Amino acid sequence: MMSRNWFITGTSSGFGRIMTERLLERGDTVVATLRRRDALDALQARYSDRLHVVALDVTDTQMVRQVVDQAFARLGHIDVVVSNAGYGLFGAVEEVSDAQIRDQINTNVIGSIAVVRAALPHFRAQGGGRILQLSSMGGQIAFPGLGLYHASKWAIEGFFESLVQEVASFGIEATLIEPGAARTQFGRGSMVMSDPLEAYQTLPFSARREVLAHESYTPIGDPEKMVHEMIASVDVSPAPLRLALGSDAYRLMHEALAKRLELLEAQKDIAVSTDASS
Template sequence: MQKVWFITGSSRGLGRSLTVAVLESGDKVAATARNISQLDDLAAKYGDRLLPVQLDVTDYARVHDAVAETVAHFGKIDVLVNNAGFGITGAAEAYTDEQVRSQLETNLYAVIEVTRAVLPYMRKQKSGRILQVSSIGGRMGTAGVSIYQAAKFGVSGFTESLAQEVKELGIWVTSVEPGGFRTDWAGDSMTYAPTIEEYSLVNSRADFFKGGTFVAVGDPDKAAQVMVNLTAHPNPPVHLVLGSEAIKMLGNMDDLRAKEKEEWLPVSLSTDHVDNAGDFFNSEFTKSYLNR
């Protein structure tokens, strides 16, 4: 059955690769971009299966209008992909207030708002797929990208909670967590905080990105095809890591976290109140929560 997709950030990078892959699969796309003229070639090729939608995802009133326009045009939204976003590098204390706000507004708040705008339609039709493009940086921290990763950790956590809320409604939610892919994330889409000399590790990372020598492992066209296939899977994962680099990094971090947990386990357990501990673990809510 032909599906209708709503994809943010469709004009470049992974969003464009995904838009093309969806159209090639025969589905329809409401493709959002701040400058929809960048979608003219796709509109000419795919005709009325593509609906270009002008959208700055930080204009939250416009978000709801864009979703409503899509439903009015195509009749439904089967798949939402929150893809719009950009990177930023620098020391945590160095970012300007505007840089911090713009990161959170674009990479986190907009994801939440677009999702909230689409959910009523999916709830009424009792079906839907939501793919949140997070990052391996939403599962582990890396020096130099603290604010970007704060947003992506938020996306991954929001996804995990939301997936539990809406599963009974026939809606499946996945946090797609790529490593480095050959998009312009570290190029034109990357911004930088002012430099503070003492942060040598952070500054070396910024210099690496600015130098243009960063070559990512991941292929965005392959990632796009995985995402298309994912929407047909009967039991999709809540977290999907993409790329061998990301798998290696996550494995290393899991090992470090497991070691730290065991090392500090006596301290963790020492903070329980002796009263009612058994009642807590025996309650039906706690059992369902801990065993979910």
């Protein structure tokens, strides 16, 4: 297999860290970005010739542009950009603070868009490239208590639905990665929690808050297997627009899509009746 050059954001833990490790093991080259460079010191020492670690806060759009430009300049050619940086925010929409809302959108939406926008001119110049955007089953379904997280993922999915049509003629392809709950740090003590309001403590999602915040929370998804499929998707052409990972993702997304189609069909007559008569 021919080696590839990768640019990956959010590599200190979770999917980004695992992907970086697996790619280096198989002989690929990785530009790995994260907020704290020392989180990859051990890997850097082992793969100093093929791992380039760069500090990056994806909410700093100017910095994103500089880091992406420098990565393409250093390697000459980057095959795959993986926009992985992001996190979850839990809280009823009335509970989350204005600052928490801004941080969630700035990281998960604007940060992801900034990374892709910075890469596009380089991909066009080199005649193509592949983008893997970490979304979530939460970009197709919604749970109470995760309204702002869902807002960020539904937003990025709409962005990519449009983007892939704009850049197809340049040989640029993209895949939205939609994992279910996985055994990463995402929901095992690392999720940002809003300050609870008394009015919401008797509602069903209050129990979910306790589960997600607890270190013993063990989802069904195997992150190693998920990362394997993410990497393998780059060999598929044309690129799949979406990659669902996890039995929970498949089941819940299937149920949600079927229900939405059912509701749409029930409104067909109303929809048609509102067309202009001439």
